[in-house]
Amino acid sequence: MALLPLAVLALWLPDLDLPLGNSDDGRLVAFSGLHARNFWEMGPVESRLGARVDPYVRPEFDVAPRTDPPVEAVTYAHHPPLKEFLSIGSAGLLGENLPALRVPIFLLGAATLMFMASLLRACDLRWGPIMLAVGAMACTGFFYVYGRLGVSFSLLVASAASVAWLLKSERPSRTALLGTGVLAALAAMQSWIALAGLGLLAVWLFASHLQRSSDSRSGSARPLSAAWGRVRDGWSPALTAFTVGAAVGATITAAWMLYATGFTELSEQVGVRVGNQVTSGEQSIRFTFGEFLSRQWRFATEELLVPPWLRLLLIPALLAGSIDRRTRVPTAITLTVAAALTFGVQQGAWIHRLWNFPWLVPVTIGLAALLDGVRRKLPGCVRGAATVAAGAVLAITMFAVATGSTRDRYITNPAHLGEALEQVAISPEVARAELTWTGPGLPAPRWVSYYLDTPVWELDESRLEEIDDSDIVVVRASRVPDFFPADALTDPLASIGDFHVISAASLSQ
Numbered sequence: 001m002a003l004l005p006l007a008v009l010a011l012w013l014p015d016l017d018l019p020l021g022n023s024d025d026g027r028l029v030a031f032s033g034l035h036a037r038n039f040w041e042m043g044p045v046e047s048r049l050g051a052r053v054d055p056y057v058r059p060e061f062d063v064a065p066r067t068d069p070p071v072e073a074v075t076y077a078h079h080p081p082l083k084e085f086l087s088i089g090s091a092g093l094l095g096e097n098l099p100a101l102r103v104p105i106f107l108l109g110a111a112t113l114m115f116m117a118s119l120l121r122a123c124d125l126r127w128g129p130i131m132l133a134v135g136a137m138a139c140t141g142f143f144y145v146y147g148r149l150g151v152s153f154s155l156l157v158a159s160a161a162s163v164a165w166l167l168k169s170e171r172p173s174r175t176a177l178l179g180t181g182v183l184a185a186l187a188a189m190q191s192w193i194a195l196a197g198l199g200l201l202a203v204w205l206f207a208s209h210l211q212r213s214s215d216s217r218s219g220s221a222r223p224l225s226a227a228w229g230r231v232r233d234g235w236s237p238a239l240t241a242f243t244v245g246a247a248v249g250a251t252i253t254a255a256w257m258l259y260a261t262g263f264t265e266l267s268e269q270v271g272v273r274v275g276n277q278v279t280s281g282e283q284s285i286r287f288t289f290g291e292f293l294s295r296q297w298r299f300a301t302e303e304l305l306v307p308p309w310l311r312l313l314l315i316p317a318l319l320a321g322s323i324d325r326r327t328r329v330p331t332a333i334t335l336t337v338a339a340a341l342t343f344g345v346q347q348g349a350w351i352h353r354l355w356n357f358p359w360l361v362p363v364t365i366g367l368a369a370l371l372d373g374v375r376r377k378l379p380g381c382v383r384g385a386a387t388v389a390a391g392a393v394l395a396i397t398m399f400a401v402a403t404g405s406t407r408d409r410y411i412t413n414p415a416h417l418g419e420a421l422e423q424v425a426i427s428p429e430v431a432r433a434e435l436t437w438t439g440p441g442l443p444a445p446r447w448v449s450y451y452l453d454t455p456v457w458e459l460d461e462s463r464l465e466e467i468d469d470s471d472i473v474v475v476r477a478s479r480v481p482d483f484f485p486a487d488a489l490t491d492p493l494a495s496i497g498d499f500h501v502i503s504a505a506s507l508s509q
Contacts, residue, residue, distance in 0.1 A: 001117050001131060005110040008138050011402050012106050012148050015411065016099040019418025020447040022499070023410060024354055026418060028083075028149050030446040031056075031076065032101050035084045036091035037450075050088050051077040051260030056449035056456065065435055065457050065466050077260035078269055080253040082189035083150045105150025112147060113138055115158040116361075120368045122164035123326045128383075129375055132390050133368035137360055139398035141305035141406040146357045153334070153358050155187035156194040159242075160330050163201050166238040167208050177237055181245030188249025193337040193358055195253070198246045200333040205242060210234035273345040292346055299353045303406040307397050313370070314363060320373060321366025331369075335362035416497035417442075417474070421451035423494040424472075424501050430454075430493075432470045437463075437504065439475035448474060464507070471504035 020026035020033075031053060039050035046052070054074045057063050061073035086104040094100035113134050120130045137143055146152070162180045166172050172180075184201075187194040213234070257266060277286050287295070300306045306314075321331035338358040342349045349355040375383060401407065424430050430452050437459035438445045448456040452472060457463070459473065461483040467473075475481075476498050477489060484507060494501040 001114070001127070001134075004131070004135060004138055005113045007398075008113065008143075008147070009106060009110045011144070011398075012109070015148075016102050016106070018098070018102075018411070019415045019422055020098070020450060021414035021417035021419075022442055022445075022447075023414035024146070024352070025149060025411065026414060026447045027444050028151070029098070029101050030450040032084060032087035033091075033096075033098075033450045034446065035076075036087045036101065037096060039088045040092060040096075048075055048077070048260040049256055050081075050084050051075050051256070053446070053449070055454055056446050059458065065455070065463075069455075072261075072265065075260055077257045078266065079151075080189045080191055080195065081256045082155075082186060085189070086150065102148070106148055108150050108154050109147040112154040112157060115154065115161050116364060119157055119161035119164055119330060120327075120365065122161055122168065123330065123365075123368075125326065125368050125372045126375065128387055129368050129371035132371050132387070132394070133364050135391070135394045136310060136367055137364040139394050139401060140307060140310065140360065141303055141401050141410070142357050142360055144398075144401045144406065145305070145410045146354050149354075151354070152191050153193060153197075153337075153361050155183060155190045156197040156334070156337070157361060159183045159187045159194075159198060159201055160333065163205055163238075163242065164330065166205070172238055177241040180238065181241040181248075184242050184245030185249035185252075188246050189253050193341050195250060196340060197333055197337045198242075198250075200336065202239065202243055202246065204329050204333065205236065205239045206234040209236040209239065273348045275347050276350075278347060278350055287346075287350060292350060295350060296342065296356060299356055302353075303409055304397065304401050304404070305353070305406070307401075309393065309397075310363070310367075313367060317363050317366035317370050319366070320370035321362060321368075324369040324373070327365050327369045331362050331365045334358070334365065338362060413497060417499040418447060418451070420494040420496045420499050420501050421447065421474075423496075425451050427493060429470075429503055430472060433472045434468065434470065436472040436474060437467065439473070439481055440479045441476050442474060445474065467504045467507065469503070469505040469508060473502050473504050473507065475500050475502065 018025070020030045034053040034056060035047075035050045038047040038052040038054055041047075042052060044050070048071075052071075052074055053076050057069045057073050058076065061069065063069040063073050083105065086108075087101050090100045090104050091097075094103070116137065117130050117134050120133065121127070138147075159180070162176075162183050166176060166180060169176070184198055188198055276288075276292070277284060301311065318331070318335065321327045322335075338361065341355055341358055345355070378386060433452070433454055436445075436448045436452055436454045436456045438448065438456060439459055445456050448454065454472070459467075459481070461481070464483070472493070475484075475489070477495075477500055478498050480489065488506045489495070489500050489502060491506065492500045492502045
């Protein structure tokens with residue numbers, strides 16, 4: 001089983017120093033880089049414990065170019081902080097470079113496969129179905145692209161596995177209890193869905209122990225009708241360790257976010273995310289639920305994010321996981337938090353493909369249950385051939401994802417922008433530039449601030465008078481604005497693929 005995480009790491013390792021481009025990888029890792037850089041340059045207090053992202057100015061604050069932004073406009077703390085803390089620590093040890101930012105999240109992503117295998121084994125599934133199900137998870141485009149980013153569900157799965165193993169022991173060791181608490185604390189610091197999932201895992205622990213206490217008494221005269229009696233019978237040392245760990249992690253998360261951002265901004269962000277209005281530049285649209293569903297399915301069917309064979313197995317897998325008594329609880333918990341993220345905060349899911357990534361967990365659990373059921377029904381002489389055939393399909397899929405159009409679209413092509421910015425980062429033109437402008441099709445360009453160390457604004461025709469000839473402009477050749485001169489891209493500072501970096505003086509010729 002250890003070979004699968006190692007194989008995934010082998011596929012990811014060449015991208016340790018992949019330039020940051022116009023992709024989720026580029027945007028998220030660039031933010032981590034800015035957090036880490038500001039922490040070590042400003043210190044813990046001025047950087048708000050690493051929440052500052054200077055010189056990037058968040059566009060929602062409508063700060064005018066060439067003015068000093070308020071601290072709130074250069075601070076970002078809308079998510080639990082574990083990924084940023086890992087980046088800060090790794091940059092402190094390995095220096096300010098891209099491998100330092102990616103090493104911890106690559107390791108965490110690969111470990112997710114081990115966590116999933118451990119959870120499935122604790123559910124008493126056999127190793128053959130487990131390896132095939134976890135292999136199916138690993139070879140999806142979703143995992144190849146987003147599993148490496150250090151966000152979402154890794155530690156939620158680890159915590160679920162820890163709980164499942166604790167439930168198999170009458171008297172867990174102190175080491176097991178300590179490990180459970182530590183995992184719960186880290187999970188509470190990783191993502192919102194992990195925080196939500198921890199609450200459901202605590203309910204699982206409580207209900208299981210309550211049932212075990214009821215069975216052990218079987219006919220005892222003492223009734224369980226009193227609420228306190230049920231709490232006492234359902235509580236356990238395992239639940240204490242788990243709850244304390246989750247509380248510690250949640251407290252650290254809340255303290256960091258409130259210290260860096262404040263309650264008002266966080267509540268406003270929640271209001272935006274749960275709505276159905278999306279704003280881009282000066283345009284704003286409201287989407288219907290039907291349009292939302294259509295867009296989510298389009299996300300899932302792009303390239304090999306969800307391979308065609310897995311699309312056919314989605315419903316059967318979820319049904320199998322929900323029906324099988326061994327997997328129905330972890331399936332229900334992970335399906336609940338995945339659905340809550342997608343349907344509860346629709347504005348975020350409309351924008352980010354990443355928000356559908358957690359669906360991979362209940363699907364994988366269900367797929368393992370489905371394969372385990374199929375295995376029991378197959379004649380012994382057929383099982384080996386079927387396993388080899390399934391393994392071949394997974395290997396072919398992984399090869400296609402890692403070398404084909406899925407990688408090109410989500411990893412390689414967007415990184416061309418980072419290559420161009422790396423070329424000009426030490427140029428005299430950038431040294432003179434006060435700020436950078438971006439053209440259409442370049443959302444949340446945090447990578448500009450990471451590479452060029454300048455603020456960045458979106459360029460439209462109404463802002464031409466605000467541009468100085470010394471400024472830098474980043475534009476896509478496929479989406480050149482109509483108001484650009486015809487020869488604006490003829491002499492770029494750097495040009496790779498669709499991305500051009502030019503001097504603003506080119507617009508005034």
